[in-house]
Amino acid sequence: xxxxxxxxxxxxxxxxxxxxxxxxxxxxxxxxxxxxxxxxxxxxxxxxxxxxxxxxxxxxxxxxxxxxxxxxxxxxxxxxxxxxxxxxxxxxxxxxxxxxxxxxxxxxxxxxxxxxxxxxxxxxxxxxxxxxxxxxxxxxxxxxxxxxxxxxxxxxxxxxxxxxxxxxxxxxxxxxxxxxxxxxxxxxxxxxxxxxxxxxxxxxxxxxxxxxxxxxxxxxxxxxxxxxxxxxxxxxxxxxxxxxxxxxxxxxxxxxxxxxxxxxx
Amino acid sequence: xxxxxxxxxxxxxxxxxxxxxxxxxxxxxxxxxxxxxxxxxxxxxxxxxxxxxxxxxxxxxxxxxxxxxxxxxxxxxxxxxxxxxxxxxxxxxxxxxxxxxxxxxxxxxxxxxxxxxxxxxxxxxxxxxxxxxxxxxxxxxxxxxxxxxxxxxxxxxxxxxxxxxx
Numbered sequence: 001x002x003x004x005x006x007x008x009x010x011x012x013x014x015x016x017x018x019x020x021x022x023x024x025x026x027x028x029x030x031x032x033x034x035x036x037x038x039x040x041x042x043x044x045x046x047x048x049x050x051x052x053x054x055x056x057x058x059x060x061x062x063x064x065x066x067x068x069x070x071x072x073x074x075x076x077x078x079x080x081x082x083x084x085x086x087x088x089x090x091x092x093x094x095x096x097x098x099x100x101x102x103x104x105x106x107x108x109x110x111x112x113x114x115x116x117x118x119x120x121x122x123x124x125x126x127x128x129x130x131x132x133x134x135x136x137x138x139x140x141x142x143x144x145x146x147x148x149x150x151x152x153x154x155x156x157x158x159x160x161x162x163x164x165x166x167x168x169x170x171x172x173x174x175x176x177x178x179x180x181x182x183x184x185x186x187x188x189x190x191x192x193x194x195x196x197x198x199x200x201x202x203x204x205x206x207x208x209x210x211x212x213x214x215x216x217x218x219x220x221x222x223x224x225x226x227x228x229x230x231x232x233x234x235x236x237x238x239x240x241x242x243x244x245x246x247x248x249x250x251x252x253x254x255x256x257x258x259x260x261x262x263x264x265x
Numbered sequence: 266x267x268x269x270x271x272x273x274x275x276x277x278x279x280x281x282x283x284x285x286x287x288x289x290x291x292x293x294x295x296x297x298x299x300x301x302x303x304x305x306x307x308x309x310x311x312x313x314x315x316x317x318x319x320x321x322x323x324x325x326x327x328x329x330x331x332x333x334x335x336x337x338x339x340x341x342x343x344x345x346x347x348x349x350x351x352x353x354x355x356x357x358x359x360x361x362x363x364x365x366x367x368x369x370x371x372x373x374x375x376x377x378x379x380x381x382x383x384x385x386x387x388x389x390x391x392x393x394x395x396x397x398x399x400x401x402x403x404x405x406x407x408x409x410x411x412x413x414x415x416x417x418x419x420x421x422x423x424x425x426x427x428x429x430x431x
Contacts, residue, residue, distance in 0.1 A: 031417040038418070145324040153326055154316035156422045158413060162314060162331055162362060216334050218362045263416040264423075 024049070024122060024132040032260050033156060036105035036116040036140045044089065044123050047097045050130040051123055055091065058083035059101050060131070061121035063109045074108045074119075080128045089123070099123070105140055113143035147171055150238070150257055158264035159219045159231040165203075167238040167254070169211035176252040180240030185215040186253070189223055189234040197223035197231060205238070213238070219261065234259050299380055299399045300351060307407050307429035309340040309361065315424040317412075336360045342429060344372055344383075354385060364411060364427060365392045383409065397426070406430055 027044040034040045042059075051057050060080070065071035076087035089099030105116050118139045124131040141155075149171040153164040165185055172178040182205050189197040201222055203215035219231045237256040241249040312332045320327040339359025345352050354372040356365060370387030374380035383394040397408030406428055413423040 031415070033415075033418075143322060145319075145322070151326070153329055154314065154423050155319060156316075156415065158422075160363070160366070161413065161423060162334065164329065164331075164334075216331075221362050262422060264413040265416050 021133045023134055023136045025136070027135065029138060033141050033262070034105075035143050036109075036111070036113040037143065039102055039104045042101045042103070042121070043092065043098065044101075044132075045098050046123055046132060049123070049132045051125060051132065052097055054125060054130070056126065057089045057099055057123050058087040058126055059089060059103075059121050060087070060124050061103070061108065061119055063105070063111065063119040064115075064117050065120060065137075072109055072111065074103075075110055076108065080124075083124065083126045083128070113140075116140050149173070149177065150236075150254060152257075152259060156262050157259075158262050159225070160264070162216060162218050164214055164216045165236055165238075166208075167205070167213040169213070176242055177254055179242045180252050181242070182213045182238055182240040184239045185236055186239060187217060187222075187234055187236045189219050189231050191225055191229040192232045193229065197225070230263070232261050234261065297399065297401070298349075300374060300377060301346065301349065302400045303374075303380070303383070303396075303407060304344045304346045304351075305431065306341060306343045307431065309337045309342070309364070309427060310406075310430045311426075311428035312337050312364075313426040315426070317421040317424055335362055340364065350377075364425065365394075366390060367392060394427075 024044075026047070026049075027042055030041045030043070031038070044057075046052055046054070046057060060077055060083070061074045062071040062077065063074070076084060078084050078087075089101045092098035092100055105111070105119065106113055109116060109119070118137040120135050120137055122132050122134050147168070149168050151166040151168065153166065154161070157163050165187075167182055167185070169178065169180075169182065184205060185203045186200050187203060188200040191197060197219075201217060203217060205213040205215050208214045219234060223231070225231055235256045235258050238254045240252060242252050244250045310332075311330070313328060314331050315328045316324075316326070319325075336359060338361075340361040341357045341359065343355045343357075345354065347353075351372045351374060354370060356363075356368045358364075358368065365385060367385060367387040367390050370385060370390075373384045373386070375382040375384070381396055383396060385392045385394065392411070394409040394411055397410060398404070398406075400407050407430075409427050409429075411425045411427065412421055413425075414420065415422050
């Protein structure tokens with residue numbers, strides 16, 4: 001009995017270790033923001049993975065998986081042990097271990113833009129004997145408007161643009177977000193080296209409607225990029241207070257949102 | 266008698282035919298000097314921001330009036346003329362966010378008689394403003410549009426509409 005219990009626990013531990021693998025992150029998508037109707041180019045670097053040194057690699061990609069369920073396979077996921085030619089990456093000339101793959105969401109997943117939320121992929125050998133870990137989810141820019149608690153206006157901005165951040169409490173789903181008395185929004189700006197631009201901003205909120213709050217800023221008005229650098233990303237979260245059991249104010253925040261800044265001309 | 270009638274009809278027909286000539290129209294007043302109308306000092310009175318992608322997709326929240334977010338009224342734009350032709354410009358941002366990346370240099374227009382685009386130049390940097398309408402005695406406002414396009418996708422993302430008054 002004891003042995004069976006140890007064996008079960010070992011299997012569970014192994015399973016947990018396997019599922020806690022670091023996602024495969026060594027890839028870029030061009031353009032960085034895309035809808036399900038846009039053709040995108042995925043460039044992967046398999047250095048340091050089981051596929052390092054392979055001349056031919058294949059994609060295995062799926063859409064809309066949430067918590068391990070609901071995945072929709074792409075049309076190139078025909079057979080794990082025998083990848084088709086349509087799933088083959090193109091080698092980047094002069095760059096061993098680097099490969100490119102072009103896809104359009106609506107075509108490869110055979111879904112409408114409204115049905116596609118995000119996708120993931122992994123890189124594998126033809127027979128599936130070697131593979132990378134799964135990538136994190138890659139979001140499609142929506143083609144249909146979906147109301148959300150946190151909204152930015154305009155939806156895509158550059159480092160010199162006026163950015164308005166909205167908190168629509170009527171669309172809050174967690175108890176803290178529903179109950180909070182909104183006070184501020186924290187904004188942290190990052191440059192193209194990944195370095196923070198400085199002390200995060202704490203912007204005061206303005207009530208602009210029923211349960212609707214707003215703050216605004218211009219990245220380059222608050223910070224100056226270093227020589228030869230530019231701002232490429234910022235994160236924001238709304239903060240507020242709720243009352244605890246003793247009626248004392250407790251600070252709570254929404255989850256932070258990452259925003260990629262576009263390079264404008 | 267018949268000959269006289271025939272000749273009379275022929276004469277009248279000829280008279281009618283030669284009389285059907287288009288009239289030449291006299292010019293109505295002097296031609297507008299739009300470049301002079303654009304020139305001079307202007308103060309920013311209204312700023313509108315348009316999310317071009319949201320507008321294209323038919324989403325709500327496509328346009329916002331952002332005039333009151335910053336002290337845009339402190340921004341002054343001056344177009345100078347030399348011998349009636351565009352020469353230099355200056356933009357004093359005051360305490361407002363910049364509306365272009367350059368604040369001085371030379372300006373030119375795409376068509377001197379009917380300009381649609383104002384080009385601001387400083388060294389290697391050139392920025393374009395699209396004219397919304399010419400200031401005149403009825404509507405003395407200068408309206409220009411500045412666009413922001415994504416370098417990666419070449420998609421128009423944001424449009425700023427600026428309205429200036431003397």
